Amino acid sequence: MLENDICAQAVELPAALLTFIEWNELADRLARAAAVEDEPVIYDKIPREVIVTRVKENGLKQWQQQWTSTGKGAVTKSFFSFVRNRLRQELPVSPELTSMLTGHGKLRSYFHRFGITDDPTCPCAEAKDQTTDHLIFRCKKLRKQRTEIIKKKNKNKNAGGDWPMTSEKLVNNYLNISVQFVNCIDFTEL
Ligand SMILES: [Zn+2]
Numbered sequence: 001m002l003e004n005d006i007c008a009q010a011v012e013l014p015a016a017l018l019t020f021i022e023w024n025e026l027a028d029r030l031a032r033a034a035a036v037e038d039e040p041v042i043y044d045k046i047p048r049e050v051i052v053t054r055v056k057e058n059g060l061k062q063w064q065q066q067w068t069s070t071g072k073g074a075v076t077k078s079f080f081s082f083v084r085n086r087l088r089q090e091l092p093v094s095p096e097l098t099s100m101l102t103g104h105g106k107l108r109s110y111f112h113r114f115g116i117t118d119d120p121t122c123p124c125a126e127a128k129d130q131t132t133d134h135l136i137f138r139c140k141k142l143r144k145q146r147t148e149i150i151k152k153k154n155k156n157k158n159a160g161g162d163w164p165m166t167s168e169k170l171v172n173n174y175l176n177i178s179v180q181f182v183n184c185i186d187f188t189e190l
Contacts, residue, residue, distance in 0.1 A: 024056075027052070027055065027056040027059055028052065030055065030059075060083060060084060060087075063083050064082065064083045064084070067081075067083050068081075073102070074103070075101070075102055075103030075131075075132050076101055076102050076103075078132075078133075078166075078167045078168065079101055079167050079168055079170075079171045080168065080171070081168060085172055089171070089172070089175060091175075091179075092179055094182075094183075096182050096183065096185065096187065097179060097182050097183075099132075099187075100132050100135070100136070100182050101132075101171075103131065103132050106187045107130050107131060107132065107135075108120050108121065108122060108129070108130035108190070109129045109130050109131045112129075122134055122135075122139055122141070122190065123141070123190065124139050124140040124141040125140050126138055126139065126140055130190065132167075133167065135185065135190070136167065136170070136181070137164045139190075141189070141190060142181075142184075142185065145181055145184040145185065146181070148180075148181075148184070149174075149177045149178070149180065149181045150163050152174075152177045152180070153174055153177055156174070161173060161174075
């Protein structure tokens with residue numbers, strides 16, 4: 001089925017990096033191909049736009065099912081459990097942001113997991129594994145930067161939310177503030 005083609009191509013791309021524009025281009029390309037292939041059978045009766053919309057929606061549903069059921073990407077899933085929400089976000093991708101959203105690279109827990117270093121713990125006084133969650137919500141070395149994002153968050157009364165909040169809420173409601181926080185982190189000091 002066409003929706004399977006979309007999902008097969010979509011899931012091969014890093015979920016944290018695929019943009020809404022890229023997703024639309026992929027879905028459009030496959031939907032147009034389907035409209036041409038099926039033309040003798042259904043194109044006379046169903047407008048192309050309807051086919052494109054239906055294919056996109058079904059593809060997104062299948063992608064969501066695969067994303068929900070996969071055991072991979074736990075850190076990314078903690079930020080984006082809904083594919084649709086992720087596609088709406090225009091992330092200013094950088095190595096640092098990608099590391100934080102995926103838990104891969106730059107983090108001691110990641111280096112330890114792949115045998116690159118012996119110690120997964122953060123050099124701060126918490127002595128916990130240096131994970132994305134630790135850096136955002138608990139790391140004592142980032143207390144100053146964290147205070148800043150909480151201040152900025154509190155200025156935005158409309159978005160609401162106590163601190164700490166879920167990673168998902170943080171990125172979905174306060175993307176700019178989250179990105180500023182990540183950009184303030186000097187990973188060479190961690
Ligand atoms: Zn720490």
